Every structure is written in C-alpha cells, then in structure tokens.
Amino acid sequence: MKTIYLKIMLAFACIICVSTYANKLHAQVSVTYTLQGTLKSATSDNFDDVSVYLLKASDKALVKMEQANAKGEFKFENVGPGKYLIMSQSFRFSPYQSEPLEVNKDLHLGDILLQGQTQQLKAVTINAEKPLIQQSFDKTTVNVSNSIAAVGSNALEVLGKAPGVNVDPNENLAMRGKQGVMVMVDGKPLNLGGTDLSNYLKSLQATQIDKIDLITNPSAKFDAAGNAGIIDIRLKKSNLIGTNGNLTLTAGMGRYEKFTPNVSLNHKRPKANYFSSYAFNRNRGFNDLEIIRDFYTPEKNYFGSNVYDNYFKNRAHTHNVRLGADFNLTPHQILGFSANGIYTDILASSNSLANTFDAQHLKNGAFLTKGQTTPERRNSSINLNYRAKLDTLGRELAIDADYASFNMAEIQNYKTLYMDQNGNPVSNPYLLMGDLNGALDIKSVKADYSTPLKAWNAKLEMGWKSSWVKTDNEVNFFDKSGSTAVLDTGKSNHFIYKENINAIYVNGNKAWNKFQLQMGLRLENTRANGLQVIKNETFERDYYQLFPSAFLGYTFNDSHMIGLSASRRINRPSYRQLNPFKSFLDPLTYATGNPYLLPEISEVYEFSYTLQQKYLFKLGYTHTADNILSILGPDVEPRSVVQIPRNLANYHYYNASLSFPFKIGKWYSSNQDITTYYGKYQGDIGSNNLNLSRVSYQINSVNSIKLTATTSAEVSANYQSKGYYGPLDFNGVFVLNMGIQKQIMNRQASLRLNFNDVFFSNRTDAKTALNGYNEFFLQKRETQVMNLSFSYRFGKSNGNNTRRQGAAEEEKRRAN
Structure with a gap:
C-alpha cells in the first residue's frame, strides 16, 4: 500500500x-483575450472606488469583477470568446452599461464617460438580474436569497421545492427520482445520511443560504460519492468593504407557531475579511400517520391486520453559530478559517393506537403506545484553508483541513397498554426506557492544484484528499415494567465503526475551435472496520475503485450547443445505515441498520442540448449495482415489522428533462422544469423477487411577478406523479406555494409574506406489497405554514472589493 x-x-x-x-x-x-478600458468623468479624476463588472450579454450572468485604479484603468484578462456587457458601480457615479460587445480578439474600449450622481445615494447594489433558477449544461442553480417562498423555511424544505428534487416520507433526498445524493455545504461534503442528514438540514435556515447548486454529473475533481449527483449549499458571505450586516425576523404559523431571528455581520478591510452569523429557530410541528398492515401466510391466506393511528408532536430549539475570517497574506495568497456550531434540543411525543383484527376482519384487541424522547444534538466543525496564485501564468493551489464532531444523546420512554376488543386492560403495561449516545468524528485534508496549458488551450487540475471517520454509538434499553429496570440485551448494542478514504485525481479541460473536452480519473482507496461490542462481531473492508469521467461539448453557434458526459460514481452506506442498533415506534415496529451493506456503484451517461443559452434539454441513463433500499417488511415475530436497508442487485434509470425560462415584458418571468423518468428495480430482497418499473414525471414551475418598482410576487407549483421506491408504490402529489415582497426604507429593508402548501396537499399516500405482508399508509406533516418576515440591511460600505477571488471566483474559472 x-x-x-x-x-x-x-x-x-x-x-x-x-x-x-x-x-x-x-x-x-x-489563446484567450484581454478586454480593457479607461473611465473618465467631468466631475472627478479619481476612480478607485468604482467596481467594473463583466456580464454575459445573453442573461447578464456575472463572469468577472475588477476594481478600477485611481486613473480609471481596468483590465479583464483570460476572457473567452463570446458576447459580453460592461457595467459599473459606484457611490459617486451613475451606473453605466455598455452595448453588447463581441469578443474575438483583444479589445481596448477607449474612454468610458461616467456621469456624476445628482444626489447622495444611501445604498448602491448591482442588479445582475439573477433569476430564481439558472440552468446550465452541468448544473442547476437555485438562488435562494432571491426567493420569496423560501422565507421561514429550512434547508430541507427549500430542497423539497427545488426543480428535480423530492423528499420522501423518511426525509431522504432524491434528484430526478434517483436516490444517492451527496450533500455539500460550501463545497465540503457533510458525510451524513438518513436521519442525521435531515436533522442537519432542518437546523439550517433559508435566510443563511445564498444559493444551491444541483450538479447531476460531476467531474473527477469532486468526491466520487453521490450516484444521483451533488447538492452544494452555498452560505451567504458579504464581500463589501466596511462593516455591514443583515437582520431578519421571521414568524410563522401552521398548526403550531414558529419563530426564527437571524443576524449576520461582516467586516471587511483591504487585507482581511471577518464574517459571522447567528440564527435561532423555535419550531413546533406534527406528523400524522395512518397505517393499515395486512398479514398473510406462506400460502397467501389472510390471517389478520393491525390498523394504526399515529400522531407525533415535536418542539425543537436550534442555535446555529458561524464565524470566520480571510486574511490576504499577499496580493496572491489568502489564509482563512471558519467555524460552525449547531446545537439542537428536541422534545418529542408520540401517541400510537393500534387496533388488531383477526382472519375474519373482526377486532380482537388493541394496544396504545405513548412515547416521549428528548434528543440533544451538538454539532461543530472547523475549516482551515489556504489559496494561492503561484504565478502570472494562472497556476493555483488550494489546501483545506477540516474537523467535524457530531454528538447525540437521547432518552426515550415508552409505555404500552394492551386491551381487548372492548378497550379493557388485559395485562400490565409494558415500560421501555432507552439511553442512546452517539459520537461521530470526521477529519479530512485535501489539496487541489490547477494550471493552464496555454500552448494547447487547456487546463489541468489534480488533487489529493484523505479522510478519517470514527463513529461510536452505544444504545441501552431497559425493561421497567417490573419493580426494577432490567437491561434488554436483545435491544441494546454498542457499535464502533472506523473508515479511512484516500483519493487522488487528475482532470483536464481543453477547448479548440467549437469543441470542448473534459476528461478525468479519480482513484479511491477505502479501508473500514466495524465492531459490535456486545456480540463481539467484526467486519473489515479494503478496496480500490477507479472513477473515470468525461465530457465532450460542441458549440454550433451562439444559439446551439450539445454535450455528452459519462462518469462512474459510488454511494457508500451512511453511518446510521451501517449501525445495527434498533429504533422503536411501538412493540411491533422498529428500524435497524445493516453492518454488511455494500456500497452502490453507478455508471451515469447524459446528453444535453442547449438552445439560445436558455433552454436546456437532457437525456440520461444510469445503471446502479447493489442499489441500497430501505425496506419495511415482516420480522420473525408474528405481526411485527422491521425497516432495514438492503442491497438490490440492479436499478435501471432512464430520464429526459426540459427546462425553459420565458418572460412577458419586464413584469413577468417564469422558469419551467419538466422531468420524465423510468425506473426499473430488479433483484432479490429476502424472500421477495422484485421486478418493478414505472414511467413517472415531475413538473416544477416558478413564476415571478413585478407588481410595482418595489413590490413583487412569487408563485411556485410542483407536481410529482405516481412512482416506485423499491417496493414502495406512492401516489402523485401537487403542492402550491405563494408569496409577496415589499421593499421599504429606500430598499434597505423588505417585508415578505408567504403561504406554503396552500391546499395542504403535500402528503404521502403509498402502499407496499411483499410476501406475507401488505401495507397502506397516509402521512401528513406540518407543511401548510404562513410566514411573515422582516429583513433589514445595515452598515456602510463604499462598494470596494480588493479580494479579486471572492464571490465571482467560479465565474472567473469559467471564463478561462
């Protein structure tokens, strides 16, 4: 090794x-071009406070930003061919916008005359006219900070409204009907899954998010994890010189009340940038779950049913703290750090009434389980990073070191009363107490190096990453039905899991004539071992995997472009999926992990066609081996049910999607996203042979209406048709969200009112059919909520930005 x-x-x-x-x-x-010019004015000869922006002419997307010097000179280097706009921003001069510029050679624009402001402005912002949703051949961007409907929501709820993304009843994420999504925050993988991931996303408020990138077919530069693609959540961080901030107060009401204050502060000097934020979330919610379970003999004869009426309530208090700084060591070197803490206390109660029926469909008993749990979650992380431009040729080096700690403690108390068909007690209550403790530690370090190969009009990227993970989960359940508490060894467990992943990659991009080629290769070595302490059972894994990726694009002209991409990806089981401890709902229902789960391996192919740099059509196919499914089915004890993740031999996934924005005048803009997919599950799970398939589709519509110069409205709708998730057959669902925004106080503040799930239709209606077992359920959660939000921007800034690699760094990379 x-x-x-x-x-x-x-x-x-x-x-x-x-x-x-x-x-x-x-x-x-x-092989690229330079665009430069000189600012002039009759009222001033000093221009060092003027920011100059290079925008795409087609959609005014930001490409680069530069700062003019005192003489008014500015220069954009490494600009690719195409049509662009030049825009300026300053407190002392009126905004300037050029006519579209065709860049196919080095251009000197000569003198650009700026007009002085007739009155002092209190705030100046450049409006690049970002739509709520932006499409490109390799990703979809949701500009959360521009969304009215996102107010009062958490990150999980925002993702549920994003085009092509859906959240299942167990709060698992899927993109375009395909599970196995890797979630990142600011480009860093969360390394969480299942309940741990959903809890984290629910603790992250929409007011803290700038945008979300949905990447369906990532290059070798990204971690190979994520069969369905990558969701990268980008948090807000200001780049304005001076001290400034934002205060947001949000109150919501569904069946229960919610309250979320959030404040962010930023202090930027020429050689340093300090940022911080704090958000508190007080949230109460419910989960109303009705279940019918029918049981059959091996000869498929019906012998009884359990009919459940479950109601869960929860109250969560979450504190989210973030702080960090970036230091400009030299004009070409930046050293930074960021730290984040999320602390959540939950009080949850459950009331589960189950009526039992015999083979003649006559009621023969019932049991009532009342539960109360008090989860505490303490999550913290820190990042150190270094960025350097190594020379004037464009070589760059980036180094990151991360440490994250996720700690959980939970006390569970359940009381079950057993009754006859008339509601009379038939035995002493069953009392179960659980003491759950878990710790997850993640350490990682990575380095990325890039260099342009100008002789070949190409760019080379390479890098290395190593991560070390340790989870330690101990669960003790006690039977307190008698006079003393007795340890239940059948339900208790202590599981320790360690994992080390080492990866290197190389990725190349080349452009010539009308072609663009990207090819990459990533090598990963995974070493893992697990120990069940009580049973003294162990397992080990040590394997290498190669993950190639490729993209070939051809541009016919400014209006037509096609692309072909292919990649191999992996989806490793989450740490919770590997953990064999049991989670209980009632004496006959529990969930458990599977330490012998294998990772999923997917081969992903995609064709894309872009029309007029706005309309995007995609065709794709994915084959997944050892597909991981969370299956709910009969357990050994009669009428008992267990939910456990298992591997299915094959999953075939075909998809076609169409995204098209359009506008009516200056007052109405809309983005429509339609995805049709065919999923086919094949393989054996336990005693069941699955061969299920169906054509499904999703429609996402986001519509913005400008009512006045300071008032706008937003209406979004989402429809998910019937589909399969393994043996789970779910019905279609339609959701409508509406909102309105009013800018006040000279645009320094805004009021937003939204109404999510207007018709209270966001519910899950599904059934499962397996050997010996059928289940039908209807789940309703607190999705119908009205939120009122007040947001205020404060502080002073002259608009200067000396850090040339700030918010526009991704756009700069794309222009090279």
Whole structure:
C-alpha cells in the first residue's frame, strides 16, 4: 500500500513539473483575450472606488469583477470568446452599461464617460438580474436569497421545492427520482445520511443560504460519492468593504407557531475579511400517520391486520453559530478559517393506537403506545484553508483541513397498554426506557492544484484528499415494567465503526475551435472496520475503485450547443445505515441498520442540448449495482415489522428533462422544469423477487411577478406523479406555494409574506406489497405554514472589493 501510494504521489509531482515547464515554454502563446478600458468623468479624476463588472450579454450572468485604479484603468484578462456587457458601480457615479460587445480578439474600449450622481445615494447594489433558477449544461442553480417562498423555511424544505428534487416520507433526498445524493455545504461534503442528514438540514435556515447548486454529473475533481449527483449549499458571505450586516425576523404559523431571528455581520478591510452569523429557530410541528398492515401466510391466506393511528408532536430549539475570517497574506495568497456550531434540543411525543383484527376482519384487541424522547444534538466543525496564485501564468493551489464532531444523546420512554376488543386492560403495561449516545468524528485534508496549458488551450487540475471517520454509538434499553429496570440485551448494542478514504485525481479541460473536452480519473482507496461490542462481531473492508469521467461539448453557434458526459460514481452506506442498533415506534415496529451493506456503484451517461443559452434539454441513463433500499417488511415475530436497508442487485434509470425560462415584458418571468423518468428495480430482497418499473414525471414551475418598482410576487407549483421506491408504490402529489415582497426604507429593508402548501396537499399516500405482508399508509406533516418576515440591511460600505477571488471566483474559472 505504501509503495503504491508513493508511486502515485511521485507521478503527481512529475505532472506538476511537466505542466510548469510547458507553461514557461509557451507562455507567450495567447489563446484567450484581454478586454480593457479607461473611465473618465467631468466631475472627478479619481476612480478607485468604482467596481467594473463583466456580464454575459445573453442573461447578464456575472463572469468577472475588477476594481478600477485611481486613473480609471481596468483590465479583464483570460476572457473567452463570446458576447459580453460592461457595467459599473459606484457611490459617486451613475451606473453605466455598455452595448453588447463581441469578443474575438483583444479589445481596448477607449474612454468610458461616467456621469456624476445628482444626489447622495444611501445604498448602491448591482442588479445582475439573477433569476430564481439558472440552468446550465452541468448544473442547476437555485438562488435562494432571491426567493420569496423560501422565507421561514429550512434547508430541507427549500430542497423539497427545488426543480428535480423530492423528499420522501423518511426525509431522504432524491434528484430526478434517483436516490444517492451527496450533500455539500460550501463545497465540503457533510458525510451524513438518513436521519442525521435531515436533522442537519432542518437546523439550517433559508435566510443563511445564498444559493444551491444541483450538479447531476460531476467531474473527477469532486468526491466520487453521490450516484444521483451533488447538492452544494452555498452560505451567504458579504464581500463589501466596511462593516455591514443583515437582520431578519421571521414568524410563522401552521398548526403550531414558529419563530426564527437571524443576524449576520461582516467586516471587511483591504487585507482581511471577518464574517459571522447567528440564527435561532423555535419550531413546533406534527406528523400524522395512518397505517393499515395486512398479514398473510406462506400460502397467501389472510390471517389478520393491525390498523394504526399515529400522531407525533415535536418542539425543537436550534442555535446555529458561524464565524470566520480571510486574511490576504499577499496580493496572491489568502489564509482563512471558519467555524460552525449547531446545537439542537428536541422534545418529542408520540401517541400510537393500534387496533388488531383477526382472519375474519373482526377486532380482537388493541394496544396504545405513548412515547416521549428528548434528543440533544451538538454539532461543530472547523475549516482551515489556504489559496494561492503561484504565478502570472494562472497556476493555483488550494489546501483545506477540516474537523467535524457530531454528538447525540437521547432518552426515550415508552409505555404500552394492551386491551381487548372492548378497550379493557388485559395485562400490565409494558415500560421501555432507552439511553442512546452517539459520537461521530470526521477529519479530512485535501489539496487541489490547477494550471493552464496555454500552448494547447487547456487546463489541468489534480488533487489529493484523505479522510478519517470514527463513529461510536452505544444504545441501552431497559425493561421497567417490573419493580426494577432490567437491561434488554436483545435491544441494546454498542457499535464502533472506523473508515479511512484516500483519493487522488487528475482532470483536464481543453477547448479548440467549437469543441470542448473534459476528461478525468479519480482513484479511491477505502479501508473500514466495524465492531459490535456486545456480540463481539467484526467486519473489515479494503478496496480500490477507479472513477473515470468525461465530457465532450460542441458549440454550433451562439444559439446551439450539445454535450455528452459519462462518469462512474459510488454511494457508500451512511453511518446510521451501517449501525445495527434498533429504533422503536411501538412493540411491533422498529428500524435497524445493516453492518454488511455494500456500497452502490453507478455508471451515469447524459446528453444535453442547449438552445439560445436558455433552454436546456437532457437525456440520461444510469445503471446502479447493489442499489441500497430501505425496506419495511415482516420480522420473525408474528405481526411485527422491521425497516432495514438492503442491497438490490440492479436499478435501471432512464430520464429526459426540459427546462425553459420565458418572460412577458419586464413584469413577468417564469422558469419551467419538466422531468420524465423510468425506473426499473430488479433483484432479490429476502424472500421477495422484485421486478418493478414505472414511467413517472415531475413538473416544477416558478413564476415571478413585478407588481410595482418595489413590490413583487412569487408563485411556485410542483407536481410529482405516481412512482416506485423499491417496493414502495406512492401516489402523485401537487403542492402550491405563494408569496409577496415589499421593499421599504429606500430598499434597505423588505417585508415578505408567504403561504406554503396552500391546499395542504403535500402528503404521502403509498402502499407496499411483499410476501406475507401488505401495507397502506397516509402521512401528513406540518407543511401548510404562513410566514411573515422582516429583513433589514445595515452598515456602510463604499462598494470596494480588493479580494479579486471572492464571490465571482467560479465565474472567473469559467471564463478561462
């Protein structure tokens, strides 16, 4: 292992040396263009407070930003061919916008005359006219900060409204009907799954989010995890010089009340940027779950049913704290850190009444389980990062080190009363107490290096990443039905899991004539071991995997572009899915993990066609081996049910999607996203052979209406048709959300009112049919909520931004 690793690192170093030599040898070969000009004014000869923006002419998307010097000179380098706009922003001059500029050679725009402001402005912002949803061939971007309907929501709820994303009854995420999504925050994987992931997303408020990128077919630069793609949540961070901030107060009412204050502060100086935020969330909610379970003999003869009426209530208090700083060590080096803490206390209660019926459909008894749980979650993380431009040729180096700790403690108390058909007690109550404790520690370090190969009009990226994970979960259940508490060894467990993943990658991009080629290869080594302490059972895994990726694009002209992409990806089981401890709902229903789960491996292929840089059509196919499904089915004890993750041999997924924005004048804009997919499940799960398939579709419509210069409205609708998730057959659902926004106080503040799930139709109606067992259920949650929000921007800034690699860094990379 060490020998192989040293050889790989030696090859990595050789590639850097060769690329450096090639750049020096051919540095004088120019394959991109320079766009420059000089600002002039009759009222001033100092222009060092003017920001100059380069925008795409087609949709005014931001490409680059530069700062004019005192003489008014500015220069954009490494600009790709195409049509662009030049815009300026300043407190002392009126905004300027150029006519569309065709860039196919180096351009000097000469003198640009700026007009002085006739009155002092209290705030100046550049409006790049970002739509709520932006589409490109490789990703979809949801601009959450522009959304009226997102007010009062958490990250999980926002994702449920995003095009092509849906959240199932167990709060698992899927993209375009496909599960196995990797979730990142600011480009860093969360390494959480299942309940742990949903709890984290619910603790993150929409007011803290700038945008969300939905990446369906990532390159080798990204972690190979995530069969369905990557969801990257980008948090807000200001880049304005001076001290400024934002205060948001949100109150909501559904069946229960909600309250979320949030404040963010930013202080930026020429050589340092300090940022912080705090959000508190007080949320109460419910889950109303009705279940009918029918049981059959091996000969398929009906022998009884359990009919459940479950009602769950929860109250959660969450504190979310974030702080950090970036220091400009030199004009080309930045050292930064960020820390985040999320602390949640929950009080949850459950009331589960089950009526039992015999083979003649006559009621023969009932049992009532009342529960109360008090989960406490303490999550914290810290990141150290270093960014450097190594030379004027464009070589860059980025290094990140991360540590995250997720701690959980929970006390569970359940009391079950058993009754006859007339409601009379038939035995002493059954009392069960659980003491659950868990710790998850994640350490990771990575380095990314990129260099342009200008002689070949190409770019080379390479990198390395190592991560170390340890989970330690101990669960003790006690039977307190008697005079003393007795440890229930059948329900108790202590599970320790360790995992180490080492990865290296190389990725290349080349553009020539009308073609664009990207090819990459990622090598990952995974070493893991698990220990069930009580049973003294262990398992180990050690394997290598190669993950190639490729993209080929062809641009016919400014209006037509096609692309082909292919990649191999992996979806490892979440730590909770591997953990064999049991989670109880009532004496006959529990969930457990599976330490012998295998990772999913997917091969992903996609074709895309872009029309007029706005309309996007995609065709795709994915084959997944060892598909992970969370299956609810009969257990060994009669009429008992267990939910456990299992591997299914094959899952075939075909999809077609169409995204098209349109406008009516300046007052109405809309984005429509339609996805049709065909999923086919094949394989054996227990005693069941699955061969299920169906054509399903999703429609997402987001509509913005400008009522006046300071008032706007938003209406969004989402429809998910019938579909399968393994043996779970779910019915279609339609959801409508509405909102209105009013800007006040000279646009320094805004009021937003929204109404989510107007018709209270966001509910899950589904059934499962397996050997010996059928289930029908209807689930309703607190999705119908009205929110009122007040947001106020405060502080002073002159609009300067000396950090050239700030919020527009991704756009700069795309322009190279």
